Amino acid sequence: MAIVRDGIYLEDNPPVRSQFRVGRRDPVKSVIVVHTAESGTDTSGPDPKAENVASFIRGRSSAGSYHLVGDRDSIIQLIRFDNEAFHDRTGSNRWAIGISLAMNAADWPSLASSPRNELVTTAGQMAAIAAVWLRDRGLDLPEPRLLTKTDSDRLDASGFISHARRDPTRRTDPGAGFPWSSFFAAYQQALTDGGNEPGRDALIRQLQSLVGTTPDGIVGPLTIAALNRNWLGNDESFDVSVADTFVNNPRVIEWVQARINARDGFSVDVDGIFGPRTEAAVKTLLQRGGVITAESFLALVEPADG
Ligand SMILES: [Zn+2]
The missing domain is CATH 3.40.80.10 (Peptidoglycan recognition protein-like)
Structure with missing residues (x-):
């Protein structure tokens, strides 16, 4: 390929x-x-x-x-x-x-x-x-x-x-x-x-709509910053061990939950709550060096094997 x-x-x-x-x-x-x-x-x-x-x-x-x-x-x-x-x-x-x-x-x-x-x-x-x-x-x-x-x-x-x-x-x-x-x-x-599955472009547009940036399918600095604010509750990085201390956007968490179920075969509840099962799945899929940034969870727009 x-x-x-x-x-x-x-x-x-x-x-x-x-x-x-x-x-x-x-x-x-x-x-x-x-x-x-x-x-x-x-x-x-x-x-x-x-x-x-x-x-x-x-x-x-x-x-x-x-x-x-x-x-x-x-x-x-x-x-x-x-x-x-x-x-x-x-x-x-x-x-x-x-x-x-x-x-x-x-x-x-x-x-x-x-x-x-x-x-x-x-x-x-x-x-x-x-x-x-x-x-x-x-x-x-x-x-x-x-x-x-x-x-x-x-x-x-x-x-x-x-x-x-x-x-x-x-x-x-x-x-x-x-x-x-x-x-x-x-x-x-x-x-x-x-x-x-929806194409990469469509998945990025979905996320952009959820975080309130222009849904143009292009990941630029504004999209990254908006994703970080909505997913992480801040503009930097995300320590998964203290996830529940952040103010997250439930709709973005729902997107992640639906995506890991469809893409990676998990069966977490799509409820917008960053609970233990979602946290475990996200850690398994995305954690690199202890933090998950918007860039790392954007990997979920790619096919599972790619
Ligand atoms: Zn020609």
Whole structure:
């Protein structure tokens, strides 16, 4: 599985020229356009191609970007899904999500099974990340099927399309050899592994709403400070041995209780009270060096094994 890097790359590293449009001109749909970046293909060892593509997009003087770019070992979110990426000249930027593998479209037939499987796994992971975001907004999970251009333009479209099908006179990606059935299997596996729970972004938004900060899904200093005040009763750290001396926010404790039950198989009461069983569970999961900070309990937004 590829590591999903923190942050929104083109917000953290502003591009030389605009590479996304803030907001969308049409409502987002459950359609994902699949690309390759034509950036060369790494087949063994560390794979810096996604990082290289992100850096290239940041510095390029022409328009061209994706929401997600991935390689064998990492996934980078360049653009928030509620903004338009510049990935397709045929009109889908307004309502589609664009994902890209940092490799060459022509390389599929010559890839050995190991790098091929790793790349397909990353593509499935990227699709699932986008799909869970859509689902968290009340839209359908994109169906695991390849759409025609006409089908993808329908208002109720649900599925995937190649850039080549969107723009056949100009593009061939992600390649005639792209293994669609393996990709759909990887997508469904990624959804099974992580998609039955709310996504990381949605969990962070939940917490932000509970502590009264802007629910933007981004953990910054304001979110950390608010979490500390609400969870810990102070702005610093939390000595679990004296938990009940702090003034905590019961709704945040309820969130933690529900989360450790769903994520880690505990069965503590979801009552907003930091009792002995909740304390024991939290100590088991999170305690590092005697204190639990907001940063440490934010680990609960990650999947249990990750
Ligand atoms: Zn493309």
